[in-house]
Amino acid sequence: MAIKEKITDYFDKYAQSLNGEKNSYLFSLRKKSIKNFQELGIPTLKNEEWKYTKLNFLNNIDFEISHSSIEGLPNNINISDYFIDNFEGDILVFINGFFEEKYSRIIENKGKIIISSLNDAKIKHSDTIEMYLTKYTDENSNPFTALNTALANDGAVLIIPSNFDSEVPIHLLNINLPLDFNLLTNTRNLVIFEKNATAQLIETSYSIGEMASFHNSVTEIYLKENSELHYNKFQNDSQKSYYIGSTQIHQEKNSRLFSTTISLGGKFIRNNLNSILDGEQSEAHFNGLYFIGNEDFIDNHTLVDHAKPYCDSKENYKGIIDDKATAVFNGKIMVRQKAQKTNAYQSNKNILLSEEATINTKPQLEIFADDVKCSHGATSGYLDKDAIFYFRSRGIDENTAQSYLLNSFSSDIIESVRNNALRDLIKTKVAKKLSMNDLYFCSILESNKI
């Protein structure tokens, strides 16, 4: 059965299984969204937003929709293997799209902020859900967001109270276990920062198993006045994993967003990152690094929507593309008519390491206000031959020279990751990809301490 029919079918059965919930607000949203999904269908390359993104896998792989939590883990799987080494913070574990309290670790922030699964929040925090869910998401134009709203069983609901200030991050860890069949999961996260709140959030997604996994994730984040979020996505998944993730952020006055997305592997990754700067003096910083090989595909779509005056945005995405991999970058800066005195900057730099690597980049500016300073730049190239020659003339072989250069190329993005444990993990993985020798690797860890 084609994926679209399968989903419709699944939804009908799901709707029939509901009793009291049928009148709930959430279900009315779901009904609207499934209709949107059916109308939008699976995008083709003719759709401008998906111009370089082939979604063939949806037709070629027969996915089953995840509908219940697991009954127990296979013996050879240890969830804590997927925790970040030396990580000090709270970890919320989702397996096949369902919250698993017994594998999670919630200690540090317990009692200080509201941490709930979407399933619990449906009842306990229904007013919050009614107030925020789908308020700014692209339900009407992105079929995967609509699909998520219609089918998401679970996810994290976080409410960070006013004046909360913590360096202790919260890690949302989703693990798909496509053990016997190809698995499609939908998770939906809702994060609300009250006034003056500061916190860190990390999202990762892994799949374990021989079969294919498709994780469709949506995160909605609301930053109230003067709040600050450090948001990291780290992606280093298997050749069996397909991932589409959307993050929709709404920023109020004086709020600050620092986002870093690091992608080191995965068969198919599509990251949508949208922020609406809807209050004066708010700031958005988008950083990204994609370093992929094999036949991986990565697509980063970002939108910074300047809706109010006096806001700043700065975007810096870098890519290293090896083997037969393909990368897509599509960044849009929108400056609405009211958003005078906007400063917006965007840059996308790419290095192609192999003859069969491909980059498609499309940085866009849409500007309706006149008193603005906006600029963007994009480059694609190979490592500078002169620089390599410089190394070689000093007795450093070509491979090492290349590693040094790529390491320095990616370092500013990696350094923008706030959490030490995550940053070290990323450095280790990048160093491994660059096949750097231990000595050199020690030296970067060393320099990091200084």
Next chain:
Amino acid sequence: MNMQKEPINIVDELTQSDYKYGFVTDIEHELAPKGLNEDTIRFISAKKHEPEFMLEWRLKAFRFWQQMKEPKWANVKFPPIDYQDAYYYAAPKQSANKPKSLDEIDPEIRRTFEKLGIPLTEQQRLAGIAVDAVMDSVSVATTFKEKLSELGIIFCSMSEAIREHPDLVKKYIGSVVPYTDNYFAALNSAVFSDGSFCYIPKGVKCPLELSTYFRINASETGQFERTLIIADEGSYVSYLEGCTAPIRDENQLHAAVVELIAHKDAEIKYSTVQNWYPGDKEGKGGIYNFVTKRGICEGNNSKISWTQVETGSAITWKYPSCILKGDNSIGEFYSVALTNNYQQADTGTKMIHLGQNTKSRIVSKGISAGKSQNSYRGLVSVGKKAMNARNYSQCDSLLLGDKCGAHTFPYIEVKNNTATVEHEATTSKISEDILFYCNQRGISTEDAIGLIVNGFSREVLNQLPMEFAVEAQRLLAISLEGSVG
């Protein structure tokens, strides 16, 4: 406070400046029946005494067009066009055949072109430009023909070329822009009525600037001309194109196709000063300028350079492109697009790198004023085999006023790791600091804006041939009237 207000006043004045070429020439027209069907096409083809292959090609294009849908992707808005409610052929009525000498041209027409500043009489040799003047659908005069033919250069109207040089036309027409290319190219292929044809033989450097001047005069007509320029091995040609139209309340469609072919070591320089009627201050009327322009660097070491100054048209929708097929070939695109009032422009270029060591350079300057929308849309594509391809793109936008928009949509597709592609874009307004700096040195705000706009566009204007650079600067001055001394 005074400082801040003044620029706005100037923008107002700018908005109020008039279109100087908006007059109508009172001449009799010969029109094809309104509407578009196979009979219209047969009528046009018969009128032009075209060989059979041409008619068949037109009909094929028309049948293809009927199956197509009008594209919607551009960043422009306009009410649906009724393709049946227009004349597809309008020719100034004149004695049975084309006049033998320039003296035989209807004096009214000659006066029109004189008014536009286009010399049709060869006495004005000082101008040093060979002109093919096209009014509505047909070429009315070509100057300096004899002198050019001594060198073996063929420069004539398209209809003449189809009659006199059918082999060349058959070989090249549609080879760069096939009728299947896009909606408006298909429409043009079906109904094109005239245009310019130019062939530069091997090793010849064309001593004159060749030029076509397009004029829409009749109402309710669409203008569909087709230009074909072939530069054979080692040749060089510089080609200029200018256009104007009278002031009318209705929107008129102009869907032209330009094809350039540069063989080995050849160079084509194509410059456009586009000044179709842009519509009035309320956005009423004006020309829809939907043009397909493309050149192919067929041979090694060839070069194609597009330069355009776009100030007219209600809607401009065009992307002069280069296919860099030959090794070491070079493509260039220099553009100034100025939009005002309710004008909309969606313009840019495509650089398709196929050969090795190919280079391209894009410099695009957008100036938006009034309530206009100005978009740059460009593609740089590097194919798998394009080793060491190099591209540099720069798109700058200048905003005058807070009701206009400037947009940039660059597409970069790279499939080769030895390629270097760079793209930069900026958007800003004329800063108060710069104006203050000028004021401080005794330059009035009015002069300062002119100075800044001129400086902003200089990089492109410098690319224009001398004679055209003057016209282009005059054009920018008209559009910025009230601000330039």
